[in-house]
Amino acid sequence: MDRVLFGDNQFFGVNHMSEEKARAQQMRFQDLSAIIEVLDAAYAEGIRTFMCTTHDRVAEICEHFRAHPERYPDYQFYPCMPYAHKYANALTEHGMIEALRRFLPDDGAVSAMFKGGVALANKDVEAIMQLLIDAEMKMFRGLRTPVIFIQNVITDLLLGLGMNQCLRIFHDHVRNRYGAEPGFITMNVPKLLDALDSVGVDNPIVCANINKIGFRMCGGIELYEKTIATRRFRPVAMSVLASGAIAPREAIEYVARQPRIESVVFGASSRGNIRQTKALIDELWAARPAEQTPPVETAVA
Template identity: 45%
Template sequence: MIDKVIFGDNQFFGVNHMSEQTAIKQAQRFRTSEEIYKTLEYVNDIGIKSFMFTTHNQLEPVFDKMKGNPKFKDFKLYPSMPYAHKYAAALVESGPLELINKFTPGNKLISGLKGVGSLISANPVPIMQLLVDSEMKLLKGMNVQGIFLLNIVTDLLIGLGMHNILGEYVSYVDKKYGVKAGFFTMNYTKLHNILVNELGIDNPIIVSNINKIGFRMNPSKDEVEHKLREQNSFNIAMSFLASGAIRPREACDYVAQTKGVNAVLFGASTPAHILETKEMLEKSL
């Protein structure tokens, strides 16, 4: 079961889709891993037990601290991958062979050959598996309850017509890690149709923009709402506040009244805002 209220990590890394100024302020607030850890400790203490995040390098020391704190034993983690900037930076700095050595777990030679072999044979499945395994090293021994594919990859695969890789991803995550796979997307209706109608995945988990003003809801607010009403997928609303463009009470009322919304992912940078949003969402949902 996925909790109805999930805490996200955008504020930790200066991500705000409406205001660059706000993003800069948030990035300055969370300059150290200690500041991020203290916020997650507060989140856990007030009863938010789910954290969805990108596998950013800055989180590694945070997770080390969490592993040593028994209070986080029931804190559910939902990693979202791959964190593309990490791989791009490593490729520029070190080259492709060092990239493989740095990020592939286990036997480097076998992993490297597996990756190169998949490129030669034009089969991207082994590369996908290597990336998942590499990212999951960070979370060994922790309470991972789901593994999500970020929209940069999800939507690229949709655009390339490589829909079978989405199915392979679901299968691999289930078999290797025993948890559900989920997907971020910027085109909810298209992904929904592929997962449900084409690939036949039962109740797939989809994270997409869902908010009162239709901010970044693609292909349109009406089409997304229509597809949500089918209620044959587990839908997590992100950007439900439209990066601050909607008042919290209005935003909460909208997602509560929208059929097919099962959970809400939100981020906030101050304890007061975190608690206020949590309480409003719990009352609405």
């Protein structure tokens, strides 16, 4: 994975500290050209990976990149699925069966599966999960997607329900169908690693909040630091600035001190902020001690 990944929260009005700022960003990025301008600024600063949700507007972004392959010869996307709000809205408006029918491919096999609610009656979870993944991936056709993530809203729901095998279904389908690495976003890294160990997923890519004030880190800073230092997985750090609560250099210095963190994902709305954050990550990663690979342990399932 690239060390620096560019996120999409700012484009869709997501800010965990300020609703006012979120609304302002949402208004600013109503026009696709404003989004492309920021992505081009990130590209000019050397960032080649866009880690994005499967929001409906991401399909427009994908169309732009498909239309201009000569401008972005080395660009790649890390899809993060599902975009939960669109499913929640559909469930509220149409009910479970009709909502699933709307999102799944419209072909004879799927229609037959849903006739009379057969799929849900038979609890055909694997088939439904695979079809939903395929439906979400359609917008990325023809683009490079070497890592595909499952969003924390689903990851952590499955953890809470004890449905660990569903995480394995996602893992296997992403690898077998798309030749990609599966990634897992979570608010509870230790619990997720235990669950993945239990279903035989080795050395997973895990994206989670990692910051020096414990912002949205279930279990606390001390447990996270121990987990990062001793467990076998590939950490990706997000919310390193804790939505602006920590100064950039202080925030990235903390993350850089943690062993074996492979990547940092961040969002920004201006080229100046993108340049500053990218430069800090490059500087502080270069200053890391040479030995950053301590012995690892695997939890007993």
